[in-house]
Amino acid sequence: MEDLSRATSRQLLSRANESARIISGVAGGPTSKLNKADLSKINSQLGIIMEVVAHLGLIAETGKKEVSKAHSKAEATTLAWERECARVAKAEAEAARAAALAATTRASEAASAAGPVSAGLRAASYAEKASDQR
Secondary structure, three states, X not given: OOOOXXXXXXXXXXXXXXXXXXXXXXXOOOOOOOOHHHHHHXXXXXXXXXXXXXXXXXXXXXXXXXHHHXXXXXXXXXXXXXXXXXXHHHHHHHHHHHHHHHHHXXXXXXXXXXXXXXXXXXXXXXXXXXXXXX
């Protein structure tokens, strides 16, 4: 028995057709003892089997196309998701930079505002020390 697991739909249909012809040839061959009614039944049933095989081949091909479409759609969705993740990461990085800049600006403004007060406090502290030493 041959391995048909890797055969395409067309190859399977061709193989089934060949097998049906062989069966029909043996049944109607010169050494056959079947009457015409029996040969007619055999050929009729072989025709039905071939119709079923052909229909199953069409179903398989349609299924392959649907799977291909689903793969394409999944790939497109994955690409869109990856782009969105990259956009979010960029936005988060921009927000972190903006927050760091704002914190640096606030600290700089606070240091500028505290400068003269700090100098005044240092002068007062020196004055206290000088008076304590006297």
